Amino acid sequence: MTAEHTGAAPPPGSVGDRAIRSTRRTRRWGSWYVAEHRFLSLRAYAQTVTVTAIGNPIIYLYAMGVGLATLVDANLGTDAVGGVSYLAFVAPALLCSAAIAVASDEFTYPIMIGFKWNPVFFAMNAAPIQPGQIINGIVIAVFVRIFVTCGIFYAFMLLFGAVPSATGFLAVFVAVLTGLGFGVLLMAYTATLTEDTGQLAMVMRFVILPMTLFSGTFFPLAVLPVWLQWIGWISPLWHGTELARVFAYGLSEPLWLSVLHVLYLAVLLAVGWAWARRITARRLNK
Template sequence: MTEQAALTGTAAPGAPRRAHSPAVSAARARRWGAFYYAEQVLRVMKGYGWTIVMYGVGQPVAYLFAMGVGLATLVDTRGAAGFGGVSYLAFIAPALLISAAVMAAANEFTFPVMDGFKWRRVYYGPHASPLTPEQIAAGQIIAVTVRFLLQSAIYFAVVALFGASPSGWGWLSVPVATLAGLSFGLPLMAYAASIKNDKGQFAMVMRFIVMPLFLFSGTFFPLETLPLGVRWVGWISPIWHGTELGRMATYGYQEPPAVTAVHLLFLVALAVAGWILTKRQFAKRMGS
């Protein structure tokens, strides 16, 4: 085997296949370690794939049917003027899609991170290899991002079947939901990586952060119809910013371009800040 083949891990045609040398394996891990760890996380997720589908898709679909089909029969009788000229079903569908991604982020970036550092300490095995803490964190994020994309795509297909996405650009709500999930999840991941002992912090996050964001982010009614005392929750909520973008995609909701830019910048800024904090916290926690 030539020196180039040894470094790349390829062999000449017809040559017997052999295990990579430690040097080649280490070089590959340093280059592709994040994807290797993402593969491991995805294989673990596969073991409870039906749970992910039922929670990530089944629950919001139940909301969609109850609110969009049940309650909508009452709401739509008063006219669609209050919902951008569309049916109530079309109005809430993108909000539920975004909310599903954010709630999935609240699950994937809390207890699994705690598990990696404290309970089963699954991060430390890969860290004993050439994988860096940043690669381990990135691998988990890549795997969860794949979950967001698949979950959101399936849910959007259901939305389309309900006729709740009249625009041809509705598919853009899938990457928007993924971005919203990351913008909420990455700062939460950094926080989870800083926790040494579980004292109910994640339950508090679900009750006093996730649930208020879900209720007061213009999910079921336009944000401007809410009292000023709770309207500010929507302004700082990834769910609201993502929902506004999702409504633009699914049924052509109109708003000034500058406001659209603010929505995108807000979500991207949260995700980037969360990634920076996560990298630092993982490196600090693993001692490198």
């Protein structure tokens, strides 16, 4: 048996040896190549992306932060929501919700497409790209889209005068973490689906929508009866929103709670990411 037949490194100059050297770039940069691909694909629905990124903040900030706020502030004053205007209260929550919305788009149907409807993941994997790199590349691309979306959203918040605190810009990073932390879990779940028989629509209706309503988004969590408050405690959106409020208008909460928000989101991100990589590796290796 030669060295080649024991699974050891092939002799220098052989085809195998050349293959090993020429694959170093993909081993290192493969995730970025996948991200590049995703950006190119984004152009197919560039209009939707742009309209969402610019239209959403205007519509939501105006409807909730100006329209509803007039009613709330006039009837309850600033005591209703912890000493700030309703606009200042609701804006960080809307920012985090915007991140969740982008994550919900990007981590669901594009994953179904890649595995099933237009199985480009298999094509990537037939090239030297590894399953984990596919997931990394998607996360990178979605990170950029969420970051830009939240950046634009934040600019509108400033324009609406919704950010009393100088540390407000940090809320953008919190929102990105919120979107990704929730999104990678959703991606991992989507990756387990071999058939879409309405599961994703159910997730939108019975997970994402209730999460948006009961995460202290439009009213403080404490307003809810205790038996409903758990939705907030496990909701990434509640953790994100509360932390964003700390930065945006100085919501007072104990430091340990702020740290907990970050930890909770970081753990979701780590677990979801690793889970998605595992499922993808299993699904592509048939």
